[in-house]
Amino acid sequence: MAAANGTTTPAHEHSAPSGSTPARKPLNPLAQTMKMQLNYDELTNCMRCGFCQAACPTFIETGLEAASPRGRIALMKAVVDGIMEPDQSFRDQMDLCLGCRACEPVCPADVKYGHLLEETRDSIEQHVEHRWFIKAARKVAFKQVFPKQKRMRLVGKLLRTYQKSGLQKVAHGIGVMKLFPKNMRDMEAILPEASGQGVVETFGTRVPAKGPKIGTVGMFRGCLMDVLFAETNKKTVQLLSEAGFEVVIPDTQNCCGALHAHAGEVSQAKELAKNNVRAFREANVDYIASNAGGCGALLIEYDHLLHDEPDFKEDAEWFASRVKDVSLLLLEKGRLPAFEHPADATADGETFTITYQDSCHLRNVMRSGNAPRNLMKRVANVNFVELQGADRCCGSAGIYNIVQTEMANQILEHKMEHVKETNAHMLITSNPGCLLQMKLGIERENLSGKMEAVHIVDFLYDRIKS
Ligand code: SF4
Ligand code: SF4
Structure with a gap:
């Protein structure tokens, strides 16, 4: 149990009761690191x-x-x-x-499973010897690309050229994609149009509030969000401005570090966190808005991530206390515009039906799963249907659907059975990874044309009543 004074004990300071444990051989190096x-x-x-x-979800699937x-x-x-x-079976x-953390809200002992998993993966990463190409791919992705926004932008431009110049069609035509595993081929096919122009390039670093100002929001633009979902980022800024917030977008911010932290690269995640804390502290904002559940969940825990960094502890607490998902911020603090779906917009003349797939991190870590639902229910002329098992992970989970293909596919298949039952025209979510996974599910179930996967911000912004 935690000590009475609220402090916690690292494993290496814990000793078993004397005489109760037989002599054991020395711990292997990985166990030693975990103990520390x-x-x-x-x-x-x-x-x-x-x-x-x-x-x-993994217990449900395997028993x-x-x-x-x-x-x-x-x-x-x-x-x-x-x-x-x-051993290998442990790993x-x-x-x-x-890492969906669905186990946390239901735990009566409030066990911080996510932190234990992060610490375990970080320990494993310090000892595991990856094959050379995995090592190289991790180095490029985690150290050279994701942390550097300029390089992310370049990746966006290259991807856009590939998508728009006809190269993608040629690659498909001559079967180049067959060289890649099926899941990567499927993903490539559903990727949205990339952009080389993010929010700062579009609006600059400050956007005024429409009408009387309620407060100043620092927008966390994300790394992938600003490349693959740049339009959503732009609509986030516009929606916040419509709702009465001045929006500041510090250009020195970088990737949140969630991919790093979940993949056992905690020291790199800490460096990224420190830079973000500096950037938003300088901007001195009232709130920090995230439109991606996966990013928001790490941002709101920067105080935990940097708890052993004395120079950053106070600023990290300042930062974490201001983080809110855009839906909750709009709902709790914003001056919401009226939202309306065109009354006769469905081809079949039925009421426009929407449903919602939770972002696990928004629900289980940020504990804000109700906010998107409440916003959706405010839109006139739509019928909201609850998706059975919406609180269960879709199988996206960062890069899980690439590295744990079989389980991710199994989870998605079961998810789509419930999605089909809703007969929804639109499947809405609050995180880019979930959005891509839902697009993949729709494609695999041949539902394109009948159903569309959309980010909550796009859904709301496109329905502001004029
Ligand atoms: S899969 Fe999700 S619910 Fe299961 S242990 Fe991992 S984080 Fe917890
Ligand atoms: S205490 Fe929490 S983590 Fe442990 S078994 Fe019970 S619910 Fe699960």
Whole structure:
């Protein structure tokens, strides 16, 4: 349990009761690192009640205790206690976890599973020897591309050239894509049009509020969002301005670091976080808006990520306390415009039906899953239908659908069974990864033409009543 004064104990400071444990051989290096990095109080906080099992997608799909939150926590503890070797089967279970954190809101002991997973993956990453091409790909992606917005922009321009110049059609025609795994081929086909021009290039770094100003919002533009979903980013700025906020977009901000933190690159995530904290602190904003659940969930936990960095602790707390998802910010603080869907817009003459797939991180970490639903219900002439199992991960989970293809496909297939039951014209979500995964599901189920996957901001902005 946590100490009475609220402090927590790292695993390496914990000692087993004397005389209760037989002599064990020395811990292997990975177990040693885990012992140093994992919070032992969190490990022992798990009282093994199993309430989390029913919320866990990998447990639901496999029925295996080891693929459940309770099972994974037991595995981590067994490694730290030296009872079990952190062998391949242990690492496989850590890899199979989506990191969706659906196990957290249902946990009566408030176990911070996400932090344990992050610390475990970071420990594994320090010891695992990847094959040369994986090492190279990780280095390029995590160190050379995602952290550098100018390079992301260049990637956007190159991708746009590929999509618009006819190269994509040629590549498909001569079968080049067949050289890639099926999931990557499917993903390539549903990628939205990339952009070399993000929010700052479009609006500059400051956009005034429409009407009397309510407050100043710092917009977190994201790395991928500003390249693959630049239009959504632009509409986010416009929607916030319509709702009475002055919007500041610090140009020195960078990627949030979520992909890094989830892939065991915590020190790199910390460096990215420090730079973002500096950028928004200088801008001195009232709120920090995120329009991507995956990014927002790390931003709101920068205080945890930087808790052992004395020079940043206070500013990280300032930053984390201001982060809000755009839906919640609009709903709680904004001056909302009226929203209306054209009354006769459906081809079949039926009422326009919408449904919503949760972003796991928006729901489970930011705890803001109701805000998008409340906003959708404010739009006139639409029928909102709740999607069964909307709170269950869609299988996207960062790069999970690329590295854990089989499980991601299985989860998506089951998700789409419920999506079809809604008969919705539009499937709305609040995170770019979920949006791509939903587009993929729609394509695979041959629903294109009948159903469209859309970001909540695009849905709302396009329905502001004129
Ligand atoms: S719900 Fe919480 S305390 Fe219960 S088994 Fe799961 S993680 Fe442990
Ligand atoms: S993060 Fe998601 S997949 Fe991982 S143990 Fe928790 S509920 Fe299961």
